[in-house]
Amino acid sequence: MLTASRQPVGSPSHREQTSMQTHCCPTLTGCAFDAQNLISISLRKIQSSRTQRGGIKLHKNLLVTYVLRNARQFYMSKNSLQTQRTPPYEDAAAVHRRQEYIELTGSFTELADDFYCNFTGTESDTWHCGAHQSSAQPSELAHQDASACAMASPSDSELMVSEACWSCTDKSSWELPILNAQANQKTVLDLDTHVVTTVTNGYFHSDCCAQPKQPQAGAQCYTRKRKMDTSYYIVDPEFYLPDFVPCKRMRSEDDDDDNDDDGDDLQSDSGQLDSANISNLISVLGSGGLSEFVSWQQMDLEQIFGTQTICLKHTLLAGSGWTRAIEAF
Amino acid sequence: MAGVTGGNDFQWCFSQVKGAIDEDVAEADIISTVEFNYSGDLLATGDKGGRVVIFQHEQESKNRPHLRGEYNVYSTFQSHEPEFDYLKSLEIEEKINKIRWLPQQNAAHFLLSTNDKTIKLWKISERDKRAEGYNLKDEDGRLRDPFRITSLRVPVLMPMDLMVEASPRRIFANAHTYHINSISVNSDHETYLSADDLRINLWHLEITDRSFNIVDIKPANMEELTEVITAAECHPHQCNVFVYSSSKGTIRLCDMRAAALCDRHSKFFEEPEDPSSRSFFSEIISSISDVKFSHSGRYMMTRDYLSVKVWDLNMENRPVETYQVHEYLRSKLCSLYENDCIFDKFECCWNGSDSAIMTGSYNNFFRMFDRNTRRDITLEASRESSKPRATLKPRKVSTGGKRKKDEISVDSLDFNKKILHTAWHPKDNVIAVAATNNLYIFQDKIN
Numbered sequence: 001m002l003t004a005s006r007q008p009v010g011s012p013s014h015r016e017q018t019s020m021q022t023h024c025c026p027t028l029t030g031c032a033f034d035a036q037n038l039i040s041i042s043l044r045k046i047q048s049s050r051t052q053r054g055g056i057k058l059h060k061n062l063l064v065t066y067v068l069r070n071a072r073q074f075y076m077s078k079n080s081l082q083t084q085r086t087p088p089y090e091d092a093a094a095v096h097r098r099q100e101y102i103e104l105t106g107s108f109t110e111l112a113d114d115f116y117c118n119f120t121g122t123e124s125d126t127w128h129c130g131a132h133q134s135s136a137q138p139s140e141l142a143h144q145d146a147s148a149c150a151m152a153s154p155s156d157s158e159l160m161v162s163e164a165c166w167s168c169t170d171k172s173s174w175e176l177p178i179l180n181a182q183a184n185q186k187t188v189l190d191l192d193t194h195v196v197t198t199v200t201n202g203y204f205h206s207d208c209c210a211q212p213k214q215p216q217a218g219a220q221c222y223t224r225k226r227k228m229d230t231s232y233y234i235v236d237p238e239f240y241l242p243d244f245v246p247c248k249r250m251r252s253e254d255d256d257d258d259n260d261d262d263g264d265d266l267q268s269d270s271g272q273l274d275s276a277n278i279s280n281l282i283s284v285l286g287s288g289g290l291s292e293f294v295s296w297q298q299m300d301l302e303q304i305f306g307t308q309t310i311c312l313k314h315t316l317l318a319g320s321g322w323t324r325a326i327e328a329f
Numbered sequence: 330m331a332g333v334t335g336g337n338d339f340q341w342c343f344s345q346v347k348g349a350i351d352e353d354v355a356e357a358d359i360i361s362t363v364e365f366n367y368s369g370d371l372l373a374t375g376d377k378g379g380r381v382v383i384f385q386h387e388q389e390s391k392n393r394p395h396l397r398g399e400y401n402v403y404s405t406f407q408s409h410e411p412e413f414d415y416l417k418s419l420e421i422e423e424k425i426n427k428i429r430w431l432p433q434q435n436a437a438h439f440l441l442s443t444n445d446k447t448i449k450l451w452k453i454s455e456r457d458k459r460a461e462g463y464n465l466k467d468e469d470g471r472l473r474d475p476f477r478i479t480s481l482r483v484p485v486l487m488p489m490d491l492m493v494e495a496s497p498r499r500i501f502a503n504a505h506t507y508h509i510n511s512i513s514v515n516s517d518h519e520t521y522l523s524a525d526d527l528r529i530n531l532w533h534l535e536i537t538d539r540s541f542n543i544v545d546i547k548p549a550n551m552e553e554l555t556e557v558i559t560a561a562e563c564h565p566h567q568c569n570v571f572v573y574s575s576s577k578g579t580i581r582l583c584d585m586r587a588a589a590l591c592d593r594h595s596k597f598f599e600e601p602e603d604p605s606s607r608s609f610f611s612e613i614i615s616s617i618s619d620v621k622f623s624h625s626g627r628y629m630m631t632r633d634y635l636s637v638k639v640w641d642l643n644m645e646n647r648p649v650e651t652y653q654v655h656e657y658l659r660s661k662l663c664s665l666y667e668n669d670c671i672f673d674k675f676e677c678c679w680n681g682s683d684s685a686i687m688t689g690s691y692n693n694f695f696r697m698f699d700r701n702t703r704r705d706i707t708l709e710a711s712r713e714s715s716k717p718r719a720t721l722k723p724r725k726v727s728t729g730g731k732r733k734k735d736e737i738s739v740d741s742l743d744f745n746k747k748i749l750h751t752a753w754h755p756k757d758n759v760i761a762v763a764a765t766n767n768l769y770i771f772q773d774k775i776n
Contacts (some may be wrong), residue, residue: 070608
């Protein structure tokens with residue numbers, strides 16, 4: 001039986017604004033395992049709440065996201081303690097700034113960043129959406145997170161970013177490279193079978209994500225103008241995750257990508273994106289349904305990014321795209 | 330009122346149990362709310378199937394003067410039906426979230442019942458006479474041929490079998506985007522408030538097509554949402570004062586005289602968190618599930634997952650009393666999170682004199698705390714101890730390694746048997762405890 005850790009976890013309250021403190025856990029690995037289990041359980045709850053009778057329970061989902069946040073922060077603090085090296089492309093100051101920002105302020109939707117997100121092993125400095133499948137070097141992966149979104153084809157401007165996200169997540173578990181030889185645990189939620197799996201020291205093969213292309217300037221992520229379903233905007237963090245976009249874009253652009261086994265599946269799904277799934281993701285985080293987001297109907301991507309500029313920090317840093325995605329909130 | 334913790338002069342005994350005995354409990358039969366009316370003569374229950382059952386207190390029997398009368402079914406009606414919001418593609422559950430009685434002003438009784446979206450005002454009235462001797466229609470109701478009417482008579486009222494009618498008098502709909510969690514009748518007997526996750530509305534009982542929004546905590550950007558409203562209640566005497574609790578464990582007292590929109594509280598009640606007890610689930614267990622004013626209006630009581638706290642309205646920085654309901658569950662929070670029990674919303678209630686409080690727990694246990702003697706007792710609502718006038722035996726949960734006789738270990742607790750809803754008679758030591766689909770009624774037995 002899992003038991004809640006009684007040791008104090010670093011307080012993530014935005015009121016307190018204290019830095020993450022890793023509590024003294026008799027078994028750091030054990031606590032991390034608990035955190036990972038909690039993350040998987042929480043993801044399952046959010047997934048199941050989409051089909052609950054009576055609509056999404058706002059209160060319950062809010063509390064679940066708090067647990068997600070706590071578990072995530074603990075996991076990150078554990079990683080930061082064990083991380084001995086920084087990626088060569090980042091200087092210490094950039095890492096520090098990024099880590100400072102990664103401290104969550106308790107924003108409800110910030111927590112949504114972690115939905116269906118894999119957590120890498122201890123070596124990871126950044127969150128990875130998992131959308132990229134790569135057998136490339138870890139450093140390359142870190143580069144391509146955000147900027148790869150710029151690869152979206154202009155012809156697909158009508159395509160929702162979030163749909164692209166879902167096209168990835170609708171498939172089976174995605175793949176995440178192991179960044180080091182030490183034990184890495186990844187939590188994966190299979191949206192088809194609703195199975196949450198924690199894997200240690202292993203690859204999953206993603207069915208959906210293509211080999212990412214070379215990174216481009218991060219600013220390009222935000223210049224593309226595309227129509228959007230405003231309901232996606234409010235709570236779908238993956239809308240901003242440039243990682244997800246190229247999963248679909250690159251597949252459609254480049255059929256010669258490595259994972260040809262996945263290509264057919266993805267392409268066959270390209271026209272069958274389940275908008276209900278997307279809206280359900282949104283509805284997870286807000287009861288009341290789509291009508292709550294009527295005010296966003298006319299807002300397109302650039303407008304949204306414009307309103308978010310005040311929140312953008314270090315967007316041009318050579319940090320990971322995932323980091324920039326978080327910063328956008 | 331005597332103490333409640335089983336002293337020499339006071340013991341709780343079983344009185345009645347209502348509901349089916351079947352092991353397979355239908356979801357619709359699960360009781361979702363329990364409420365005594367102002368006099369205590371009527372006891373209303375609502376269930377997940379949208380039905381309301383009202384029990385009435387019968388007069389004491391002359392043969393058994395030591396026992397109070399029993400509660401028997403007075404009226405049953407379907408309050409809410411399942412609906413579907415086609416615009417939002419959402420199903421609206423018929424589950425009755427709350428019932429609140431209105432003060433009785435004439436022979437009829439009025440109550441408010443609400444599901445997630447719609448509040449209804451019901452009139453429950455008795456009919457024990459019917460008119461006979463109509464001129465224009467026969468006794469069976471058929472119209473008579475006017476040409477065959479040769480005389481004129483005055484109808485007379487004849488006694489008939491008592492019939493209790495429940496009719497919806499008002500329907501207050503389309504005012505809540507989120508799920509309604511509370512309704513509370515104001516002391517002016519003209520208005521009432523309804524609260525959902527993010528807003529509180531003030532209604533007039535006679536007006537159904539509009540309401541005043543008095544609290545709105547919805548952020549402009551939903552991404553900034555950090556807390557929701559979990560409960561709200563009007564002050565029992567000051568019609569301008571109400572409180573609402575939040576998922577962050579805070580309580581705000583608002584004065585409607587200060588502003589039309591009471592977003593700025595008059596008082597803010599919060600107990601500082603103990604950093605040493607922080608865990609993954611700190612936010613969940615600190616979320617307040619119920620708030621109740623004392624009858625005097627001087628205190629209020631809040632229920633979070635593990636404790637009950639009594640607050641003095643004159644002191645905002647900490648509660649004056651804290652009672653641990655089931656602290657032994659603190660080490661089991663992870664499991665309780667996994668099986669969703671950690672999200673259970675327990676209610677709490679005061680006795681008529683505000684000297685005792687009661688709340689529910691798991692394994693069909695419920696707890697009473699005597700505020701004067703600081704003693705507490707754990708009792709169980711079970712069929713096994715449901716013999717007439719059987720004295721309830723105090724129960725104890727073993728928290729240490731060695732379990733004593735008659736103690737139950739934490740791991741043996743049945744978390745499917747939970748008592749979320751309880752009610753205390755406003756005047757007497759009679760309590761109603763909802764255990765899934767059964768309603769238990771216990772009363773004191775004065776030796």
